[in-house]
Amino acid sequence: MADRLAFLEDIYGEAASAHESRYRAALDAFVQAYGPGPVHIFRAPGRVNLIGEHTDYNQGYVMPVALDRDVLFLARPRPDALIRLVNVEDGFPPRSFTISPRIPSGQRGDWSNYVRGPAQELARRLPAITGMDCLVNGAPPLGVPRGAGLSSSSALTVAAAVALAHFAGWAWQGNEMARLCAEAEWYVGTRGGVMDHFIALLAQRGHALFLDCRPDAAGRLHYEPIPLPGGFRLLVVNSGVHHANVRGEFNQRVAACRAGVALLRRHWPGIHALRDVEGVDWAALEPHLPEAVTLAALMAQGLDLGDLPNVPPDAPLRVRACCRHVWTENHRVRQAVAAMKAGDVDRLAHLLDEAHASARDDYRISTPELDALVEAAREVPGVRGARLTGAGWGGCVISLVPAQQVQRFETHVQERYRTVTGRQAEIFPCQAGPGAGLAGVVRDS
Known part of the structure; x- marks a missing residue:
């Protein structure tokens, strides 16, 4: 050179x-x-x-x-x-x-x-x-x-x-x-x-x-x-799916989380975010969080939700599920830090898989295409975790892949994704x- x-x-x-x-x-x-x-x-x-x-x-x-x-x-x-x-x-x-x-x-x-x-x-x-x-x-x-x-x-x-x-x-x-x-x-x-x-x-x-x-x-x-764990490559897989007009969906999730904090503040005064109750068992928090409630109903209760984004007053806010995702995700990040410091790759993989399930089921930001990529990635021997990354509703999936399995991963995920969705995935091996x-x-x- x-x-x-x-x-x-x-x-x-x-x-x-x-x-x-x-x-x-x-x-x-x-x-x-x-x-x-x-x-x-x-x-x-x-x-x-x-x-x-x-x-x-x-x-x-x-x-x-x-x-x-x-x-x-x-x-x-x-x-x-x-x-x-x-x-x-x-x-x-x-x-x-x-x-x-x-x-x-x-x-x-x-x-x-x-x-x-x-x-x-x-x-x-x-x-x-x-x-x-x-x-x-x-x-x-x-x-x-x-x-x-x-x-x-x-x-x-x-x-x-x-x-x-x-x-x-x-x-x-x-x-x-x-x-x-x-x-x-x-x-x-x-x-x-x-x-x-x-x-x-x-x-x-x-x-x-x-x-x-x-x-x-x-x-x-x-x-x-x-x-990061040694011996692994971080593979980023682009689904090629980019859903437009999801700003309203995003805003509803922001509102749901703020509503959850306002409702919990009645019982835990002084809190400002869900992280402020991370030391409380979820079982103690859940009864205070409705499965669904409209913004209009919350405002009628006199709750202070701060400067909310533009959310229709009759839109159902899934307060319990959205708050559960954020509350558990904060725990997962902390646990991931501990796992990485300890060199526990299996524990990290489990946390990544849990994070995808939470994003899919509680926050509902996954898509069939992202789920197909996650499943295809997990089918490759040695892969340690796979999940959507970013805002959701399309975009990318990440996986931790043993360095010697990168080529096998690329071939399998491409073929499997094409078979299931008819789409072509773009794969970026990264460090x-x-x-x-x-x-x-x-x-x-």
Whole structure:
């Protein structure tokens, strides 16, 4: 490997040689777009959530993993405030804009908004933000696939923020940068949490990240890297199913969890989230949680449900089942941390399987296609757990697969899924990669 790309081994380990041609192609494209000279190469990874689904907005626990598939962000500082963007993939036309505390957005859905957002947020915080000439490469097979629930958009946001901060001389801290990136994505109209940005920024190779989604008094989130089992690959299987118009279903689950907390607060005063009763037996909680109740009925009882999303007043909220999922999922995340620290892969596998059953039966966010993938994965000898990952209603399944069984897994799952559903699954063998940052500087591009 050429000396100028020797840094790839620090990032990708044994897989470094597979990435070399990708980096070279990106450098060539950058020079073609902007001319020769030094180039800074930044990167930010995609992610999957190993366990802890729909717990983040309930102030619970999650355990995401950064993938060794990433977005490359090549940049060269400019003497002005102009940002110029090109993308190696088709369908992403060149864009340019000027940095300011109020940057006009591109068209709705325009890819440049994921760079405009962090540029605007940093301009509001730092006195000296310089412009950049930039090239983005998130293309498969080694980039972050779009539309697969692997947070390709958050990876672009994080990569752009890290580049801008570097040229501004800001030595960022994880909590502050994660919040900045989350707020930067509000620019494009999504009000998500900070999990995707936290793992993209703070990941360690070979580790998951146990993250407590309740901020402390100073607004910080606490986290701990947890080593993944050795000898296994994390396989991400994309179902190819993406159900539209599920925002209403999602909002009803948010409302159901808030209703559960409000009802339990009558008996356990002072609680703010389901995690606050994690030390209480579920059998003691269940009688206070109705199987189904409408928002109108809850409001008639004078319950304070806070700032609820748009939920029809007559929509039935499955309070008991939704709360049971979150309550048990928080326990599963904690137990998964203990199992991984102890090297108990069988226990971890059991928890992953339980998590899928809970997401399917209590939270009802699975689909026949996701269930088919989970069943197919479990049929492969040696597989340790399989479950849906992400918001649900489509997207991906993850499995822990012995390294020597990866090819067998891919063949069996592809064939079985095609037989059962008539669809083609896309499979990504992954390893836990490092967090975002400056990969290296090439001075003779």
